[in-house]
Amino acid sequence: MSAAPAIQPARGFHRSLRATLFMATGAALLTWSQVALRFLSEAQPGAGDVTLVMLVNLCTNVAIFVVVALLLSRSSRRVPVAALVERRVALGAYALFDLLGVTLFLVGSLFLPLATNSLLYSLHVIFTPFLLWAALRQAPGARRGLIASWAFVGVAVYFHDGFLTYEALHGYRWLALLLPLAAAFLMSLVNLSADRLQHIPFEYTLLFTSLVGIAASSLALVTTGSGAMILGDSLWSSWDQLLLSAGTGAAAQFCIVIGLTSGSLLAAVITEALTVVFTGIAGLLFLRESISPAQRLGMLIILSAIVLINLSNRSPQAGEPG
Secondary structure (H helix, E strand, C coil): CHHHHHHHHHHHHHHHHHHHHHHHHHHHHHHHHHHHHHHHHHCCCCCCHHHHHHHHHHHHHHEEEEHHHHHHHHHHCCCCCHHHHCHHHHHHHHHCCCCCCCCHHHHHHHHHHHHHHHHHHHHHHHHHHHHHHHHCCCCCCHHHHHHHHHHHHHHHHHHHHHHCCCCCCHHHHHHHHHHHHHHHHEEEEEEEHHHHCCCCCCCHHHHHHHHHHHHHHHHHHCCCHHHHHHHCCHHCCCCCHHHHHHHHHHHHHHHHHHHHHHHCHHHHHCCHHHHHHHHHHHHHHHHCCCCHHHHHHHHHHHHHHHHHHHHHHHCCCCCCCC
């Protein structure tokens, strides 16, 4: 009996570390997806940014569906239909909010610097704990609440220098800021839905999400009359950027879903703020977007919050209200 208290924090730490590793990988892949989409947009200036995003979404969800179908065909794990029906609201909310959030986030990456877009998107780091508290009455505890606030400090430090000095945001372009902000709120709702799907294998979540994504993206492309552009030769001359953006986006979705549904949700959410760090580095290396000393400091604070949230799971009292 005396060993039980020691086992629980160890399990909590390993679950947290698992979530962190998957989310960190997902953040890196999501960064590559944005970079490839930016290159695709520059190579196809007449295609239309929203059309390109929906095409990438379609290819991404087709890839996810094919891989998940193969995994399920070889898996012995089966979930009763009744269990899926019981979680139908959470599954539907996850799929819908995920599709809308990812779409707005990708569109934002075409109008804003990558790091600024990811920065505003990462505000769901602070939204999610409050939504969990308000909707599910799951108080993060004093220690984890402070760590989430510390992560937000890192975002704020980065925000002050990386956003206010961006001179290209004039006139209507200020409206572009609403894209990642809306995506951040939607992804907070995704995180909230993921908390209700902890006992559903990630393959089923991805299967349902990909089906919704395929249907919605196809409908959007048909209703906007994008068929001629898609079937034309000019777009497919940039097939490598299209496949890279869709492929890395699909892999990112796998990692993010596994991270959200298999470990510490708060650790996973804070780790997703790594997207800010990765996009800042990618923007510097590939798009010549500079990184100031204040932005570097913000990155270090975010990284320290990720380390602290994982270490907090060693303590059995970490999740208790404070």
